[in-house]
Amino acid sequence: MLNAVDQALVNDLTGAPSSLQRRALAKIITLLESTRMDHRKRADEVLNTLLPKTGKSFRLGISGVPGVGKSTLIETLGLYLIERGHRVAVLAIDPSSSLSGGSILGDKTRMERLSVLDKAFIRPSPSSCTLGGVAEKTREAMLVAEAAGFDIVIVETVGVGQSEIAVAGMTDMFLLLQLPNAGDDLQAIKKGVMEIADLIAINKVDIDPNAAMRAQLFITSSLRLLGFQGNPDHASHDREFWHPTVMTLSALEGNGVPELWEKILHFQKLQTANGQLQARRKQQSGAWMWDRIDVGLKNAFQNHPAVQTLLPVLSAEVNQGTMAASVAARRLLEAMGHEFF
Amino acid sequence: MLNAVDQALVNDLTGAPSSLQRRALAKIITLLESTRMDHRKRADEVLNTLLPKTGKSFRLGISGVPGVGKSTLIETLGLYLIERGHRVAVLAIDPSSSLSGGSILGDKTRMERLSVLDKAFIRPSPSSCTLGGVAEKTREAMLVAEAAGFDIVIVETVGVGQSEIAVAGMTDMFLLLQLPNAGDDLQAIKKGVMEIADLIAINKVDIDPNAAMRAQLFITSSLRLLGFQGNPDHASHDREFWHPTVMTLSALEGNGVPELWEKILHFQKLQTANGQLQARRKQQSGAWMWDRIDVGLKNAFQNHPAVQTLLPVLSAEVNQGTMAASVAARRLLEAMGHEFF
Numbered sequence: 001m002l003n004a005v006d007q008a009l010v011n012d013l014t015g016a017p018s019s020l021q022r023r024a025l026a027k028i029i030t031l032l033e034s035t036r037m038d039h040r041k042r043a044d045e046v047l048n049t050l051l052p053k054t055g056k057s058f059r060l061g062i063s064g065v066p067g068v069g070k071s072t073l074i075e076t077l078g079l080y081l082i083e084r085g086h087r088v089a090v091l092a093i094d095p096s097s098s099l100s101g102g103s104i105l106g107d108k109t110r111m112e113r114l115s116v117l118d119k120a121f122i123r124p125s126p127s128s129c130t131l132g133g134v135a136e137k138t139r140e141a142m143l144v145a146e147a148a149g150f151d152i153v154i155v156e157t158v159g160v161g162q163s164e165i166a167v168a169g170m171t172d173m174f175l176l177l178q179l180p181n182a183g184d185d186l187q188a189i190k191k192g193v194m195e196i197a198d199l200i201a202i203n204k205v206d207i208d209p210n211a212a213m214r215a216q217l218f219i220t221s222s223l224r225l226l227g228f229q230g231n232p233d234h235a236s237h238d239r240e241f242w243h244p245t246v247m248t249l250s251a252l253e254g255n256g257v258p259e260l261w262e263k264i265l266h267f268q269k270l271q272t273a274n275g276q277l278q279a280r281r282k283q284q285s286g287a288w289m290w291d292r293i294d295v296g297l298k299n300a301f302q303n304h305p306a307v308q309t310l311l312p313v314l315s316a317e318v319n320q321g322t323m324a325a326s327v328a329a330r331r332l333l334e335a336m337g338h339e340f341f
Numbered sequence: 342m343l344n345a346v347d348q349a350l351v352n353d354l355t356g357a358p359s360s361l362q363r364r365a366l367a368k369i370i371t372l373l374e375s376t377r378m379d380h381r382k383r384a385d386e387v388l389n390t391l392l393p394k395t396g397k398s399f400r401l402g403i404s405g406v407p408g409v410g411k412s413t414l415i416e417t418l419g420l421y422l423i424e425r426g427h428r429v430a431v432l433a434i435d436p437s438s439s440l441s442g443g444s445i446l447g448d449k450t451r452m453e454r455l456s457v458l459d460k461a462f463i464r465p466s467p468s469s470c471t472l473g474g475v476a477e478k479t480r481e482a483m484l485v486a487e488a489a490g491f492d493i494v495i496v497e498t499v500g501v502g503q504s505e506i507a508v509a510g511m512t513d514m515f516l517l518l519q520l521p522n523a524g525d526d527l528q529a530i531k532k533g534v535m536e537i538a539d540l541i542a543i544n545k546v547d548i549d550p551n552a553a554m555r556a557q558l559f560i561t562s563s564l565r566l567l568g569f570q571g572n573p574d575h576a577s578h579d580r581e582f583w584h585p586t587v588m589t590l591s592a593l594e595g596n597g598v599p600e601l602w603e604k605i606l607h608f609q610k611l612q613t614a615n616g617q618l619q620a621r622r623k624q625q626s627g628a629w630m631w632d633r634i635d636v637g638l639k640n641a642f643q644n645h646p647a648v649q650t651l652l653p654v655l656s657a658e659v660n661q662g663t664m665a666a667s668v669a670a671r672r673l674l675e676a677m678g679h680e681f682f
Contacts, residue, residue, distance in 0.1 A: 225524040300677075
């Protein structure tokens with residue numbers, strides 16, 4: 001049951017675009033981000049009420065190392081989409097936000113032209129003590145933005161493997177923005193990001209077109225060697241599937257941005273028709289539930305009084321080599337009242 | 342407290358090398374691998390009794406894709422070491438063993454000459470429903486082999502990212518065996534295995550020396566680009582640290598095997614002197630304890646009666662999009678009696 005205040009927020013949020021809606025959007029996200037237990041319970045009720053109004057946007061994840069031009073691309077693409085009648089929400093997952101207080105998107109001047117438009121909503125990364133916490137709150141904020149009628153949600157993150165996997169795990173399409181150099185390519189392969197990318201765009205083609213083309217060739221052949229290109233024979237089947245592709249663009253000058261949007265639309269059309277988009281969202285919801293359960297179980301363990309007493313003692317024994325780790329784990333779980341091992 | 346049977350097994354195991362010792366070794370490992378709760382409790386007591394006698398071996402992890410020549414190398418290296426007075430235990434982690442009943446090392450004919458020697462002990466991969474379970478039992482078997490006085494323990498696994506990380510997480514040194522081709526290199530980078538390798542050996546140099554040399558150059562430059570080579574300036578510091586290196590060898594003909602052993606000894610000497618080996622073992626014990634706690638918590642969750650009733654209902658709601666995943670997770674944890682979220 002919603003209280004009267006929250007019901008009013010929900011009404012404002014799901015009404016017509018207005019300053020009231022914008023205020024409700026910001027307030028509900030603040031409620032979601034609160035660490036107070038009573039706020040969290042209210043946020044859960046709000047989320048459940050909004051749920052039927054969510055899911056109607058296209059969710060685009062964008063990642064790349066610092067300096068690759070993510071903000072520039074998001075601003076250029078965002079302006080391009082708003083011109084075409086879309087409403088664009090930009091969220092961020094900054095894995096370092098708990099330390100820095102939010103280094104990406106903390107400063108709206110990074111997207112000066114986009115941030116002043118009514119049809120854009122830009123929210124900096126929540127700060128939280130864990131990446132899981134940051135990702136959770138961003139995922140929920142995405143649902144709230146959808147309920148407010150934003151039909152394109154962009155989730156930005158920086159090039160740290162775990163945060164990129166979190167973003168790929170909450171979006172319909174994952175775009176990896178790359179610099180035209182081989183070290184960057186190998187890093188992306190190493191972090192396992194290349195294999196979760198639906199589209200790879202090499203930025204700064206305006207600065208060095210030859211380097212960008214070399215990078216495009218290298219990444220294309222890497223994708224093939226790694227087996228991410230799929231079987232070309234699939235094209236002859238009844239249903240067509242999307243295969244990751246590599247393109248070049250200039251976020252600063254806008255070259256390639258219309259082509260990028262065309263590719264995104266093609267992806268959306270294909271993956272909707274073949275059922276992959278729906279399947280991916282279902283899989284993501286399930287995985288999200290299990291993530292939360294894992295975190296909750298670990299919290300319950302660490303907050304349990306018997307565990308808090310025993311843990312330092314047994315950890316020290318394991319550390320000194322006087323108790324096998326498996327024995328210590330069993331004793332701790334038994335202290336919590338669990339007999340399952 | 343050990344019962345009389347287990348005490349006798351422990352006495353046999355920690356006595357002089359003999360057929361009785363070999364029998365005790367096999368029996369204790371079988372006890373560890375049992376899924377019966379009473380066996381598991383006995384196994385814990387045995388492990389704790391043996392603990393002071395463990396830790397005196399060098400633990401070498403070996404991995405590589407099927408066909409790379411792991412068994413051939415282990416046989417060649419094992420025979421070489423036994424000739425020099427060592428006792429060699431070979432264990433395996435086969436991530437597919439739960440399905441296949443053990444495809445690697447299940448058949449001792451793969452190491453025909455090594456398996457007949459008294460100074461060698463070869464144990465196939467345990468079968469278990471999870472990789473975590475397989476890894477756990479192998480880790481414990483390693484301790485039992487050490488208590489029996491085997492001074493070299495080799496843990497073999499196949500080229501699947503998760504099992505390789507498990508092996509690297511229980512050994513002192515991780516050796517990655519590679520085929521001389523670029524697809525293999527990229528795969529290793531992609532799986533994150535290149536970054537956990539202390540030594541990379543390119544096998545089959547006898548077949549195509551040029552290809553092996555090309556692979557050596559490529560991997561060396563990749564390690565540098567990925568930043569795994571460390572800072573050359575470190576050499577000028579007081580304590581020397583090991584940096585991953587790349588070599589070529591022929592497991593079949595034995596070329597490079599003495600050099601491999603020299604590198605391993607150099608690694609052991611350096612990492613013992615600078616404290617890294619001891620630090621790694623402590624870190625591994627701690628991580629092992631937390632792994633077991635995670636598994637135990639998840640088991641406790643899934644075996645809880647209230648969860649068993651609610652889980653299918655709430656999962657279906659999340660799947661149909663009528664309940665937010667975070668709300669479902671909270672309800673399940675509350676049903677279990679946990680209020681922490």
